[in-house]
Amino acid sequence: MLTEIGKLTDAQVPEHWPQNCRLNPRAFSKLPDGWYHAKMVTGESGRGTGGNMARLFVGPYDEAKGKRVQFWHKTDLEKHLGYKLEQESEENPRIHPRIMNPELLKTFPDDAILHRVHEKKARADYINKRCDDLDGKTVREALMDFHYEYEGGIMCSYGSSDLKYDEKDGRI
Numbered sequence: 431m432l433t434e435i436g437k438l439t440d441a442q443v444p445e446h447w448p449q450n451c452r453l454n455p456r457a458f459s460k461l462p463d464g465w466y467h468a469k470m471v472t473g474e475s476g477r478g479t480g481g482n483m484a485r486l487f488v489g490p491y492d493e494a495k496g497k498r499v500q501f502w503h504k505t506d507l508e509k510h511l512g513y514k515l516e517q518e519s520e521e522n523p524r525i526h527p528r529i530m531n532p533e534l535l536k537t538f539p540d541d542a543i544l545h546r547v548h549e550k551k552a553r554a555d556y557i558n559k560r561c562d563d564l565d566g567k568t569v570r571e572a573l574m575d576f577h578y579e580y581e582g583g584i585m586c587s588y589g590s591s592d593l594k595y596d597e598k599d600g601r602i
Contacts, residue, residue, distance in 0.1 A: 446491045446498055454485060460516050464490040465507075530573060534590045538597075540570040550600040556581055560588070561601045569593070 443453060450471050457467030468488045471481060487507045489499035501507040508514050530540060546565035552558050560578040567576065576588040596602040 444498075448488060448498060448500065451486075451488065457485070461487065462511065462515075530570065531590055534573075534593075535569075538569045538593060540568065540573075542569045543567070544569065544572060544602050546602065547600055552599065552601060554581070557596070557601070560592070561596055564588070564596075564602060 444466070448468075448470065451468050452470070454467040454469045459467075461467065466488045468486050469483045470486055472484050484502065487501045487504070489501075489507075489510075491498050499510070501510060504515065544564045544567050546561050552561075556579060563578065564572055564576065572588050572593065573590065577585050578588055580586045593602070
């Protein structure tokens with residue numbers, strides 16, 4: 431799936447990329463230039479049999495080691511860099527860059543137009559307003575750009591789970 435998402439986002443694998451490692455375009459926290467979010471299948475160790483997809487940070491090529499610098503933990507990366515990485519915005523922690531999920535696009539094509547079914551109402555007013563505001567938008571616009579106000583004034587990105595929920599309950 432990461433490979434398919436990488437193709438959709440035109441993610442280019444840098445030179446000297448670690449074997450069995452994939453770019454992780456779904457990760458959105460900012461990294462310094464030359465550093466990448468990645469996922470790699472873990473190997474067998476004293477802690478278990480491996481075979482899990484684990485996140486890691488892949489950095490610049492190290493001539494002395496003959497490979498790219500890698501860290502499994504953010505704290506180790508920060509120690510290496512000598513400073514703490516920027517945190518996600520505290521003002522709107524539920525809003526972050528979006529990507530289109532290839533599996534979801536099989537069910538909901540990105541150019542499909544969403545139409546509000548006004549006869550179907552949700553108990554929560556914010557869901558009804560969200561569905562009203564989505565009327566006439568494409569799936570791509572909804573998943574990539576649309577934000578709605580959750581209870582208490584919290585702004586949220588409209589996600590694939592929201593789309594599935596609204597469609598399943600007949601509001602979209």
